[in-house]
Amino acid sequence: MTGMTVIVKTVTRWTAALIFLYGAYVVAYGHLSPGGGFAGGVILACSYIIMVLAHGREAALGKLPKAVASRLDSVGALAFLALALVGMVVGGLFFANWLQNLSPGTAFHVFNAGIIPLANVAIAIKVCMSLFLVFLILASVRMLGKGEQAELRCDEVD
Amino acid sequence: MLTTHLMTFLMVFMIIVSLKALMTKNLLSAAISLGAVGIGVSLVFLLLRAPDAAVPHIVVEILTLLLLIRATVRRGVRVVSGQRDIFGASVAAVLVVLLLAMVVPIFYEMPFGSEAAWTSSDDHTELASGYYLQNGLAQTGSANIVTAVLLDYRAYDTLGEATVLFTAVIGALVLLRQRARKPLEE
Structure with missing residues (x-):
């Protein structure tokens, strides 16, 4: 798996950064x-x-190693849960929006809405890493043999 | 009314394309047809003025299309072998036409996508949606009420959804790993 032609590689090098930026924007303004x-x-x-x-x-694994992705996956999920638990301690309710109650921001501003942007970021990290891992796993599945003897084989994923 | 006509057209389009995806023997063609169905669904969401549903849908659809093409077609599995199930397909077609005949009148009955759906003079405060629309911004500070519902009023559901994704990744990793796979001991 050495990749595609040089045209595709060059275009991808430019667009991947822009797509990442757009994703970050969608998360931050969620x-x-x-x-x-x-x-x-x-x-x-x-x-x-x-x-x-x-x-x-x-x-791609040079940019985002599998161990890092797998850990960030757990970190995102646990951060979301931690936000909920902090709400239970500080606000008295599971998932209480304690930050908004403590310091209400200006409506329609980015730094506003208490824990909602933080929860957005946690979910984004979690979803991004999960789907990256799922793609890596499924893309490395190989079909061996034909017909009845066909066997799914997965290489270099552990 | 235009919205309703467009939705009916998109519905028929999606049905035809899904039948094509089912009947074709070429896997690449089937995957692309599925992608067209996904675009149709997200266009319907846009017509119903639900961009919060349309954006994740179109993005997930692109990802699924990439996965399908990568994981099946590029692995040398190009065509489906075996007999076509004519009887099953015809039964499915009859059912789909019946369902369409029942659903399309409802499209024309309900004020989908028209101003009347939410600017009617009725006070909707007794409904949950009316409550969210009236108090969402003041209570959560989130201008996007959908996000306010997802991450504040109903954040428990979102936690469950994140757990589902987490479990799916764990399942895929466990089933497809190779290092710890050894024959069962006698």
Whole structure:
């Protein structure tokens, strides 16, 4: 898996950064405009996935190693849960919006809405890393044999 | 009314394309047809003025298309072998036409995508949606009410959704890993 032609590689090198930026924008403005943690996370994952497709798996894993992705996946999920638990301690309710109650921001501003942007970021990290890992796993599945003896084989994923 | 006509057109388009995806023997063609169905669904969401549903849908659809093409077609599995199931397909077609005949009148009955759906003079405060629309910004500070519902009023559901994704990744990793795979001991 060495990647595609030099045209595709060059275009991907430029667009991957822009796609990543757009994903970050969708996440950061999730409480103001359509989008949010899930959509932004998928866009972030797409920016890594087109790198896998164009440059090959090794180049993408150089940017985002599998161990890092797997840990960030857990970190995102646990951060979301931690926000909820902090709400239970500080605000008295599971998922209480304690930050908004403590210091209400200006409406329609980015630094506003308490824990909602933080939860968006946590979900985005989680979704991005999950989908990146799922793509890596499924892209390395290989079909061996034909017909009845066909066997799914997975290489270099552990 | 234009919205309703467009939705009916998109519905028929999606049905035809999904039948094409089912009936074709070429896997690449089937995957691309599925992508067209996804674009149709997200266009319907846009017509119903639900961009918060349309954006994740179109993005996930692109990702799924990439996965399908990468994981199946580029692995040398190009065509489906075996007999076409004519009987099953015809039963499915009859069912789909029946369903369409029942659903399309409802499109024309309900004020989908028209101003009347949400600017009617009725006070909707007794409904949950009316409550969110009236108090969402003041209570959560989030201008996007959909996000306010997802991450504040109904954040528990979002936690469950994140857990589902987490479990899916764990399952895929466990089933497809190779290092710890060894034959069962006697």
